[in-house]
Amino acid sequence: MGIVGAGPAGLLLARQLHASGIDCVVLESRDRSYVERRQRAGILEQSTVDALRSVGAADRLEREALPHDGIELRFSRRSFRLDFPSLTGGRRVWVYAQTEMVKDLVALQLKEGPPLLFEARALAVEGANTDNPVIRYTRSGREHTLSCDWVVGCDGYHGVTRHGLPRGVLRTYERGHPYAWLGVLAEAPPAYEELVYAHSERGFALASMRSPQVSRLYLQVPNGTDPEDWPDDRVWDELDARLAPHGGWRLHRGPITARSVLPMRSSVTEPMAHGRVFLAGDAAHIVPPTGAKGLNLAAADVTVLGRAFSHLNVTGSTRLLDTYSATCLRRVWRAEHFSNLMTSLLHRDPDQSAFATRLQLAQLERLATSPHAAAEFAAQYTGLPVEAE
Template identity: 65%
Template sequence: MRTTVGIIGAGPAGLLLARLLHRAGIDSVVLEARDRAYVEARQRAGILEQGTVDVLRECGAGARMDREGLRHDGIELRFDRRRHRVDFPELTGGKSVMVYAQTEVVKDLIALHTDEGGPLLFEAKALAVEDPDSEHPRVRYVHEGVEQTLECDYVVGCDGFWGVAREAVPRELSRVFERTYPFGWLGVLADVPPSNDELVYARHDRGFALLSMRSPEVSRLYLQVPDGTDPDEWSDEEIWDELERRFETADGWSLKRGPVTSKSVTPMRSFVHEPMRHGRLFLAGDAAHIVPPTGAKGLNLAVSDVVTFARGLVRLRETGSADRLDAYSETCLRRVWQAERFSYAMTTTLHRAPDATAFDDRLQLARLERIATARSAATDLAENYTGLPFG
């Protein structure tokens, strides 16, 4: 099989790239190792930056998001039993975020691609990217029990941290930067309306907590727990009791409880692979970088990557200039490192390290107090949370 762009991975990045290319009249083939039911059920991030929302609307994938998504104009920070709201539109000139689960974004993009796009092969496991530095790289893959080859002009690896795309970058050219954290997030879904209209980020001496939501009827909540925690070690009652302690305020705010429908633990890490391009192979999303979820950047960085690639390829087609494609890695990495910085700052400000001292505690409170009292600090948080401009 032959195509212009071979896309490995049918997560939101791969599917959005296929959609952007289709709208530009550029053909592509998407290879996805899992079946459609699995892909449409994967639970991931749920906060879309303003730029991500705009791109989904522009490519015709925003109708259900606008009907069912929840626009949020701010977040609430809690510390020292106090509440402080950060107003996004007021600080950023009108920007906001959308609460709309990645699962739903994927469903929308798959439906559009099935109706209008090119080949989307589920249960097509990529084995290797070959000759990435040639004019015609190839992807070897297995589909329906038969090994096949996809010949491309370009390959974009949207296949996650454990995918094969990054392996095609020679080791002598690769640089890896990473940090692991000694804690994770115990996350629960609960059939109960959210206890707050906007997300609540709570810093507490017992550890971080996050109040989020999936819909007006379903709450998504998180607790900081030691790395390696088994979620089954926590009973539902223990989870609710601990959430209540960490969200406690002096004004009598109360937490709504309800049936817990799922529990899982998410490890926390930061990871960046440089470069994000080798020859005609381009890495996007988790294949190139991972951020701790505190800043809600993971999905949005993946969107930024594929938008940058699509714009570069369109420019090449329209003008003959490859300057944007040539600058892909540098352009994406500028935004990636800003997201890494922001996510690290949010994580270290709100989570309590196992070896934290009284001095560390006071520093955290001082950082939060600065956000609550200095417009410049609040603006920096709001601008990064709602999303820096795409490259």
């Protein structure tokens, strides 16, 4: 098995294959330090935590992750809380940064797993329709060829794997959004126990965290925003203005150690497999970050794929591999719908009418007052169980 990309999807799949006695090689174009420092998502669904536990990669998570049993929604200078366990029959989410999850998986892979090659840049995936697809890559200034029985592309939207499939095989559905997120990391203890999502006249804001000492915060900003135009005081003042449901509430302030602008877009590529090449994670789909689905969808993809390869290894049957794309796409489109629903519900379009704003407030009011609406929202947020087929 050849796996292109050592992000969460590629590393988790490698651990699942190792547990099933299946040989694989993971190729990663960046060095280890870069891979372990990439700032990405920080919310893990129940099924993602279960997948990490199943491959022995949850020891540090169990000690350090912050379990959350709900979120707070703020609008019209009021707030309400969604209690996940009571609405979903006990499901919850965990705050654990993707960087930490990757560190855990890398350490396991290097200690006891099959080869993980850093600074190995994939050039092309060839022979998708053959019994032995090939990955051409460079490492240490030399070109190499990896002959595989199967190839899994976990190398993102711009990776080479999806471009190795024959022209006309894939169809991509995309949607852009007329705003972005300014995300910051701050050395400041969170002034809240759970994530706070805010709808305001000034735009969306999200108060999250990385640890009891580090806050992760986001502001809706126009596309093309330069993060350097947002000095610390401006960031804190705007966060306070958008997040305060009433006078007197303030965030704990501290030095901002990192800031970046995250574009908002949606994308789904179908099918997620062709011949002996499979796509997983961002190579197949991208969601706006509002619903915290990107990392969790990637973990669900490779969990389905890991089960399918284990089934092949035990039975010789490709039945689960043959249904991989259809199985994953059912979950992907539901997650896309939920992420876009959250995004359109909480953000203000630059040209938004007063009528559209009133519709947003009406839906937020329904979430606050309808147990049925709240239960559906909570079920989607905490994540649906990963289908077997």
